[in-house]
Amino acid sequence: MREVLPVDQSADQRPALTVRLAGPRGFCAGVDRAIKIVEEALRRFGPPVYVRHEIVHNRFVVESLEAKGAVFVEELGEVPARDHRDHVPVVFSAHGVPKAVPADAEARGLYQLDATCPLVTKVHREAEKHFAADRHLILIGHEGHPEVIGTMGQLPPGAVTLVEDVAGAMTVPVPAASHLAYITQTTLSVDDTAEIIAALRTRFPAIEGPRREDICYATTNRQAAVKAIAPGADMVIVIGAPNSSNSLRLVEVASRSGCPRAMMVQRARELDLDTLGSVAILGLTAGASAPELLVDELIDHLRTRFSVTVEEVRVAEEDVVFRLPPALATA
Numbered sequence: 001m002r003e004v005l006p007v008d009q010s011a012d013q014r015p016a017l018t019v020r021l022a023g024p025r026g027f028c029a030g031v032d033r034a035i036k037i038v039e040e041a042l043r044r045f046g047p048p049v050y051v052r053h054e055i056v057h058n059r060f061v062v063e064s065l066e067a068k069g070a071v072f073v074e075e076l077g078e079v080p081a082r083d084h085r086d087h088v089p090v091v092f093s094a095h096g097v098p099k100a101v102p103a104d105a106e107a108r109g110l111y112q113l114d115a116t117c118p119l120v121t122k123v124h125r126e127a128e129k130h131f132a133a134d135r136h137l138i139l140i141g142h143e144g145h146p147e148v149i150g151t152m153g154q155l156p157p158g159a160v161t162l163v164e165d166v167a168g169a170m171t172v173p174v175p176a177a178s179h180l181a182y183i184t185q186t187t188l189s190v191d192d193t194a195e196i197i198a199a200l201r202t203r204f205p206a207i208e209g210p211r212r213e214d215i216c217y218a219t220t221n222r223q224a225a226v227k228a229i230a231p232g233a234d235m236v237i238v239i240g241a242p243n244s245s246n247s248l249r250l251v252e253v254a255s256r257s258g259c260p261r262a263m264m265v266q267r268a269r270e271l272d273l274d275t276l277g278s279v280a281i282l283g284l285t286a287g288a289s290a291p292e293l294l295v296d297e298l299i300d301h302l303r304t305r306f307s308v309t310v311e312e313v314r315v316a317e318e319d320v321v322f323r324l325p326p327a328l329a330t331a
Contacts, residue, residue, distance in 0.1 A: 012307045014305060014306050014307040015280075015305075015306055015307065016280065016306065016307050016309070017276075017279065017280065017281075017282060017302060017306035017307065017308050017309070018280065018281045018282070018308075018309050018310075018311060019282050019283075019284050019299060019302065019308055019309070019310045019311070020229040020233060020281060020282065020283045020284065020311055020312075020313055021229075021284050021285075021295070021310055021311065021312045021313065022222070022225035022226055022228070022229050022283065022284065022285035022312075022313060023225055023312050023313060023314035023315065023316075024218070024221045024222060024225060024314070024315075024316055024317075024318050025222060025225065025285045025286045025292075025295065026286040026287075026288070026290050026291060026292050026295065027288065027289070027290070027291060027292070028216070028217075028218030028288040028318075028320075029218070029318070029320040029321055029322045030094050030117030030118065030119060030120070030216070030218070030288075030322060031056045031094060031117075031288055031289050032322075033094075033115065033117070033118075033322040033323075033324065034055050034056055034091075034093065034094035034115035034117070035055060035056065035061060035065070036324060037091055037113055037115040037324060037325065037328060038051060038055055038065050038070050038091055038115070039065070039068070040324060040328045041089050041091060041113055041328065042065075042068055042069050042070065044328065045089050045111075046069070047068070047069020047070070047071075048069050048070070048071045049069060049070050049071070049089045049090075049091060050070075050071050050072075050073055050078075050079045050088065050089065050090040050091070050110075051065070051070050051071065051072045051073070051090070051091045051093065052072075052073055052074070052075070052076060052079075052090060052091070052092055052093060052097065052101065053072070053073075053074060053092075053093040053095065053097075053146055054072060054093060054243075055070075055072075055091065055093050055094060055115060056093070056094050056289035057240075057241045057243050057244035057245075057247075057287075057289050058240070058241050058244065058266075058287075058289040058290055058291070059241060059266060060266070060267065060290075060291065060294060061289065061291065070091075076090065076101065076104050076105055076108060076110065079108070079110060081108050081109055081110070088109070088110050088111060089110075089111045089113055090105055090110045090111065090112060090113070091113045091114075091115050092112070092113070092114050092115055092116060093115060093116075093146065094115050094116060094117045094120070095116070095117075095120065095145075095146035095147040095150055096116040096117070096120045096121065096124065096146070096147055096150030096151065097116070097146075097149075097150045097153065098149060098150055098152070098153020098154065099153055099154055100153060101153075102114070113325060113327065113328065114325060116150070117186070117216070117322075118322050119186050119216040119217075120147055120150070120151070120186055122214075123151055123183050123184070123185075123186060123210075123214050124150075124151060124154045126183050126210055126214070127139075127151060127154050127155055127160070127183055128154060128155070130181040130183070130208065131155050131159055133179070133181075134179060135178070135179045135180060135181040135208060136159065136160075136161065136174055136175050136178040136179065136180050136181075137155065137159060137160040137161070137180075137181055137182070137183060138160075138161050138162075138163055138169075138172070138174070138180060138181070138182040138183075138200065138207070139151060139152060139160050139161070139162050139163070139182070139183055139184070139185070140163050140164075140169075140182060140183070140184040140185065140188065140193055140196050140197070141162060141163075141164070141184060141185030141188065142164060142185065142188075142245060143162055143164060145185065145245055147185050147186065147187065147245075148162065148185055151183070151185070161173075161174060163182075163196060163200070165192075165196065166195050166196055166199045168196075169196045169199035169200045169203065170199050170203060174204075179206075179208075180204050180206070180207040180208065181207060181208035181209065182197065182200055182207055182208070182209055182210075183210060183214055184197075184210075184214040184215060185214070185215075185245070186214055186215055186216040186219060187215070187216070187219050187245040187246040187249065187288075188215055188219070188245070188249065189223070189249045189252060189253065190215055190219070190220055190223050191253075191256070193215060197209065217318070217320065218246075218288045218318070218320075219246050219249070219288065221315065221316045221318065222246065222250060222285065222287070222288060223249065223250065223253045224315045224316065225285060225313065225314070225315045225316070226238075226250050226253045226254050226257065226283070226285055227253060227257045228313050228315050229283035229284075229285070229313050230253070230254045230257035230258055230259040230262075230283055231257060231258045231259070232258075232281060233254075233259050233281045233282060233283040234259075234260065234261065234278075234279040234280055234281050234282065235259065235260070235261040235262070235263070235276065235279050235281075235282050235283065236251075236254035236259045236261070236262045236263075236282070236283035236284070236285070237262075237263055237264070237265060237271070237282065237283070237284050237285075237298070238250045238251050238254070238262070238263070238264045238265075238285055238286070238287060239264070239265060239266070239284075239285070239286040239287065239290045239294050239295060239298060240264050240266070240286065240287030240289070240290050241266055241287070241289065241290075242264065242266075244287050244288075244289055244290075246287050246288045246289070247264060247286075247287030247288075247289070247290070248264070250285055250287060251263065251264050254283065259283060265298070267294065267297065267298075268294070268297045268298040268300070268301035269301075271298065271301060273301070273302070273304070273305045273306075276305075282302070284298065284299070
């Protein structure tokens, strides 16, 4: 719980602003693990350490790691096959990669460090089990998202059909006489996904699903926290990146939960305080790939204009920790 500092209203002429701070917010265990993998690789091997795709979807995090010697690439062809070391370390991002990527890295003699979130890896293993049981997979997710590309890339072409919404669930073609199963991207809207699953079950009553929900605990908790702070708030701000699925979903959840204004910013400097107008109650949260210091930065920015009181609304406690890969944990 953040300390609420008393304000001398007689001396402070700034308008009052109550900030409802969502809890949980910010880094999840998978993001924390991925960043530590890059940092530990830099410590052990020295720079440069190559990272395929953004390690997590947050420019502040990426730029901070770049300053330490990480080099971000989109494809392995951008990584030199050899340098002065025995191995060229390359880290795969938290979103996961198709099976072809580690195979290519091995063929090129690169030293692989897999930072895929263990909860994404769980979905990959589910996909493999369903495929082995001769089931056609329906993946609920967003086309083009790295996690979706990585999950579909676990199986041969044609083995997975992507569905993005209820309309797709009701019309998507599937192979005739197929046994079906569904899996989901881990960072989706909990409510939207439930509607899509209901539509699939209506159309395909025998469809198999995961024994445990694929949407990760962090996504679920952050959406629940936004649902708690949004009603009665004049505005909700989500700190996150425009290519961050879980952050985008938080903006949507805030709007659907009764808040008249919801927006995303990456850094405090993007927020024009004049646009707040007569806002008296402001909800504030951060996506799972946004560090807490960006929350502090934004609150400090608000204090330049407003007399701020911070109230944390916490709906769950998180104590999940994921271990580093053995190659780094024993370094």
